[in-house]
Amino acid sequence: LPTFTFFYGMELGEEISVTLRRGRDVHIRLVGVGEEDEEGYKKVFFELNGQPHMVRVAVTASEAHERQHPKADPANPKHIGAPMPGMVSTVAVTEGQTVAAGDILCTLEAMKMETAIHAETDGAVARVLVAPGQQVDAKDLLIELE
Numbered sequence: 001l002p003t004f005t006f007f008y009g010m011e012l013g014e015e016i017s018v019t020l021r022r023g024r025d026v027h028i029r030l031v032g033v034g035e036e037d038e039e040g041y042k043k044v045f046f047e048l049n050g051q052p053h054m055v056r057v058a059v060t061a062s063e064a065h066e067r068q069h070p071k072a073d074p075a076n077p078k079h080i081g082a083p084m085p086g087m088v089s090t091v092a093v094t095e096g097q098t099v100a101a102g103d104i105l106c107t108l109e110a111m112k113m114e115t116a117i118h119a120e121t122d123g124a125v126a127r128v129l130v131a132p133g134q135q136v137d138a139k140d141l142l143i144e145l146e
Contacts, residue, residue: 069129072141077121080143082136086110090132093143097125105143106130117142 005016015029027049034043041056072081086108093105099119108115123145130142 069136070141071139074139078123078126078145079141080105080117080119080145082108082138082140082142083115083117084108084110085137086115086135088130088132088134088136088142089114091128091130093125093128095125095128099123099125099145108136119145121145 001018002016010016010028010030012030012032015027018026018028020026027047029047031045031047031052033045036042036059040059042059043054044057045052045054047053072079074081087110089107089109091106093099093103099105100122101119103119104116105119105125106117108117125143126146127144128142129144130136130140136142
């Protein structure tokens with residue numbers, strides 16, 4: 001596949017040619033992408049050398065993540081956001097728990113390095129929006145204080 005297509009996918013109506021081996025080219029055109037069904041799949045419609053085809057493709061973790069995860073409001077001191085993209089390693093608090101400034105709320109792991117997320121103020125945990133093993137992006141809302 002062309003590098004751009006490999007990393008970013010195709011746009012509707014886009015057509016590419018892929019050489020499988022010398023003298024054997026395949027022409028692919030993206031015709032449409034359906035909505036996500038209740039099982040977490042999308043139907044992808046394409047033409048392969050002019051012949052219509054359809055496959056069911058699982059929704060990627062990043063697509064599911066984009067739908068579900070709110071961003072922290074930087075102006076709100078009660079919002080604890082992710083300082084970097086990574087994976088949640090541990091969550092040290094539960095909803096309703098009282099925390100003091102400096103307490104560890106959770107830890108994130110990125111590129112084999114762990115970062116502890118500390119409470120900046122005293123308060124009680126109103127919501128915990130992440131779980132261990134979950135991927136997060138920078139500025140995703142992790143924990144909200146009351």
